[in-house]
Amino acid sequence: MEAIRVENLEKRYGDKTALNGVSLQAPSGLITAILGPNGAGKTTLIRIITTLIFPDKGNVFLFGEDPFKEKKVFNRIGYVQELPNLPPFLSGRELLELSARLKSVPKEDVKRVLEMVGMTENANKKIAKYSKGMIQRIALAEAFLGNPEILIMDEPNVGTDPILNLRMRDILNEMVKNGTTIVMTSHELEEVKKLADKVFLIYRGKVFFEGTTEELILRFIGVRVILETD
Ligand code: ATP
Numbered sequence: 454m455e456a457i458r459v460e461n462l463e464k465r466y467g468d469k470t471a472l473n474g475v476s477l478q479a480p481s482g483l484i485t486a487i488l489g490p491n492g493a494g495k496t497t498l499i500r501i502i503t504t505l506i507f508p509d510k511g512n513v514f515l516f517g518e519d520p521f522k523e524k525k526v527f528n529r530i531g532y533v534q535e536l537p538n539l540p541p542f543l544s545g546r547e548l549l550e551l552s553a554r555l556k557s558v559p560k561e562d563v564k565r566v567l568e569m570v571g572m573t574e575n576a577n578k579k580i581a582k583y584s585k586g587m588i589q590r591i592a593l594a595e596a597f598l599g600n601p602e603i604l605i606m607d608e609p610n611v612g613t614d615p616i617l618n619l620r621m622r623d624i625l626n627e628m629v630k631n632g633t634t635i636v637m638t639s640h641e642l643e644e645v646k647k648l649a650d651k652v653f654l655i656y657r658g659k660v661f662f663e664g665t666t667e668e669l670i671l672r673f674i675g676v677r678v679i680l681e682t683d
Pocket of ligand 1: 469489490491492493498
């Protein structure tokens with residue numbers, strides 16, 4: 454069964470169309486990427502999937518359930534926002550312990566997720582003192598708490614942290630092995646090539662391509678060859 458299924462999503466902001474009939478599915482146990490340039494509609498799509506905003510039309514299903522009606526389904530999801538804004542007066546560990554309590558996850562899981570993102574040594578420093586890469590790591594660790602069944606990452610920006618960038622595929626594979634389905638957005642083909650199994654390319658609120666990363670690369674090379682020989 455697909456972990457996520459969206460059907461014909463439409464969303465307008467005033468006279469601006471952000472999504473113009475997007476349908477996609479994220480199969481269980483894979484890493485699916487939503488690739489597209491800035492303004493393609495990726496964040497709007499993620500905000501609808503996580504029910505932060507309503508679509509004008511269309512449906513969302515998480516494990517076959519409509520999250521706008523079945524709020525309980527959210528206990529099964531971890532979400533990393535684009536450019537996370539974390540409370541500066543807490544330490545990374547305090548934030549994770551608070552979050553674990555809110556999610557009813559055992560406190561011991563904080564140690565595990567800190568290790569996963571390589572933040573054990575810096576866990577007691579205040580978030581105000583963290584670099585952008587460290588903030589990203591703690592935001593990821595928070596989403597990893599309790600091994601969610603679906604992990605949704607909006608532009609994880611791992612490129613800003615070279616070590617995390619190198620380890621990200623291993624970290625995500627470890628999550629997949631523990632039963633998590635992963636969906637991420639990105640505007641970088643290189644990042645998607647490295648991290649994802651399946652890709653949806655969206656542009657101006659529509660899906661232009663769906664396939665494996667290999668198929669995407671072949672298609673792009675094909676397009677380039679046609680353009681160059683035209
Ligand atoms: P980025 O990578 O820059 O975040 P994106 O692919 O996530 O881009 P969205 O943020 O979903 O794209 O934006 C899709 C379109 O909708 C863009 O043209 C954007 O300007 C517009 N848009 C997004 N949010 C709003 C809003 N709150 N009000 C008006 N227009 C919006």
